[in-house]
Amino acid sequence: MLTVAKFGGTSVADFDAMVRCANIVKDRADIRVVVVSASAGVTNHLVTLSQQILPVPEQQSILGKIANIQYAISDCLPDKDEANVEIDAIIEQLAQLVTEQNTLQTAKTADAILSCGEQMSSRLFARVLRQIECQGAYFDIGNVMTTNSLYGKAVVDTQALAVNCQQLLTPQLQDVVTVTQGFIGRDSMGNTTTLGRGGSDYSAALIAEAINADDLQIWTDVVGIFTTDPRIAKSARAIDEISFGEAAEMATFGAKILHPATLIPAIRSSIPVFVGSSREPQAGGTRIMETVSSKPTYRSIALRRQQTLVTVKSPAMLHASGFLAKVFAILASHELSVDLITTSEISVALTFDNPPGSTQAGITQKVVEELEQLCDVRVENNLSLIAVIGNGLLRSQGVGTQVFDTIPQANVRMICHGASDNNLCFLVPEHEGEHVVQTLHDNLFV
Numbered sequence: 001m002l003t004v005a006k007f008g009g010t011s012v013a014d015f016d017a018m019v020r021c022a023n024i025v026k027d028r029a030d031i032r033v034v035v036v037s038a039s040a041g042v043t044n045h046l047v048t049l050s051q052q053i054l055p056v057p058e059q060q061s062i063l064g065k066i067a068n069i070q071y072a073i074s075d076c077l078p079d080k081d082e083a084n085v086e087i088d089a090i091i092e093q094l095a096q097l098v099t100e101q102n103t104l105q106t107a108k109t110a111d112a113i114l115s116c117g118e119q120m121s122s123r124l125f126a127r128v129l130r131q132i133e134c135q136g137a138y139f140d141i142g143n144v145m146t147t148n149s150l151y152g153k154a155v156v157d158t159q160a161l162a163v164n165c166q167q168l169l170t171p172q173l174q175d176v177v178t179v180t181q182g183f184i185g186r187d188s189m190g191n192t193t194t195l196g197r198g199g200s201d202y203s204a205a206l207i208a209e210a211i212n213a214d215d216l217q218i219w220t221d222v223v224g225i226f227t228t229d230p231r232i233a234k235s236a237r238a239i240d241e242i243s244f245g246e247a248a249e250m251a252t253f254g255a256k257i258l259h260p261a262t263l264i265p266a267i268r269s270s271i272p273v274f275v276g277s278s279r280e281p282q283a284g285g286t287r288i289m290e291t292v293s294s295k296p297t298y299r300s301i302a303l304r305r306q307q308t309l310v311t312v313k314s315p316a317m318l319h320a321s322g323f324l325a326k327v328f329a330i331l332a333s334h335e336l337s338v339d340l341i342t343t344s345e346i347s348v349a350l351t352f353d354n355p356p357g358s359t360q361a362g363i364t365q366k367v368v369e370e371l372e373q374l375c376d377v378r379v380e381n382n383l384s385l386i387a388v389i390g391n392g393l394l395r396s397q398g399v400g401t402q403v404f405d406t407i408p409q410a411n412v413r414m415i416c417h418g419a420s421d422n423n424l425c426f427l428v429p430e431h432e433g434e435h436v437v438q439t440l441h442d443n444l445f446v
């Protein structure tokens with residue numbers, strides 16, 4: 001049995017959290033690869049440093065905050081002097097990168113900055129493992145995670161990853177627990193890349209696939225996947241078992257518990273996934289599998305904030321062909337992916353995930369200007385996408401009524417239902433989002 005375990009930001013936030021995770025690894029001999037995120041809060045600080053040119057004192061203050069998070073961990077280690085030297089070197093390198101970014105402002109340097117969090121947490125975690133007498137060895141994921149050079153949202157070459165893992169990772173699986181970084185890759189020029197926010201889940205799934213693991217464990221701060229985000233609805237409850245398809249829909253439509261791409265390698269290679277809490281490993285969790293015994297009509301509700309709705313309108317679209325192709329060509333040239341789409345005779349409405357602080361492409365003024373060469377363009381922000389996820393949603397009678405009769409006050413801006421049997425999606429103004437989810441959850445799930 002070969003398991004890859006991933007520990008998220010809160011699970012490696014401080015020394016005690018790291019010790020809890022290390023004990024999970026020590027207790028389970030099948031965990032041979034550990035993938036860690038940056039300690040909680042660090043990546044957000046790094047995003048600020050990489051995206052904004054701040055006055056030097058402010059930069060120093062943020063660097064200080066990052067250093068404090070990491071030194072609070074290294075200072076608890078018996079080999080703290082050596083650990084501090086490692087952290088010093090990365091903080092120093094980070095300070096240089098930030099200075100460089102002040103003048104250069106490149107996506108390449110931004111990725112080098114963003115990678116520093118995982119570089120520090122993985123080094124510290126390997127030491128914590130050794131401290132509890134579990135043979136952990138730090139491993140630089142850049143040596144195997146080959147990507148293209150799309151900084152901020154790099155695409156992994158899965159074939160190269162498999163070959164690299166065979167050569168560099170598989171031979172050491174027997175001897176040591178390999179501790180490595182999520183979120184980071186390396187391009188053909190040797191530059192550091194990142195896979196997009198929350199990408200450590202995806203990294204872990206890709207590594208599990210590349211080393212033919214039997215199991216992927218995602219250890220986080222909740223005891224599994226819930227019927228909706230437990231931070232939004234108190235009545236949310238953990239789901240014991242969920243199918244790959246349903247969980248993938250949840251991840252796609254914003255359930256933060258899993259990065260949207262996580263399940264792609266798992267589904268492709270039939271690797272079951274477990275989601276549980278590193279704080280309460282004994283509390284069980286959710287198993288995500290190919291087939292599950294129950295197929296409820298309503299499985300969960302996901303909320304994704306900060307959506308942008310772009311409506312393109314052109315009389316030329318009437319009875320014309322090729323208009324949509326031109327619109328999509330512009331979007332594709334900016335690496336933008338559309339989530340929901342509805343059309344009328346002369347207009348098309350499209351939604352985009354557009355959160356601020358994202359390392360990925362968004363709807364920029366340039367995109368709007370290019371679209372305006374073709375048609376009228378209207379951009380609306382501050383919307384939330386709500387996805388009701390389940391089974392047989394196209395076939396079950398009364399789904400639309402059950403959903404929308406429950407939320408008569410909601411100002412529903414757009415509805416998408418018809419393409420998938422597993423979801424019904426709609427947009428509401430951002431300030432209504434949480435309340436709509438709570439009301440829906442209380443009616444459909446309790």
Ligand code: ADP
Nearest residue numbers: 008009010220221225226228229231255256257
């Ligand atoms: P990590 O740092 O471990 O990757 P994240 O913060 O990315 O953790 O994801 C865990 C969070 O996802 C939870 O704290 C919870 O608020 C949120 N979440 C959103 N939707 C769900 C859901 N359906 N079930 C469980 N957690 C959810």
Ligand code: ASP
Nearest residue numbers: 037043183197198199200
């Ligand atoms: N540290 C990265 C982030 O915060 C990746 C991850 O945690 O999955 O986005």
Ligand code: MG
Nearest residue numbers: 008198256257
């Ligand atoms: Mg996450």
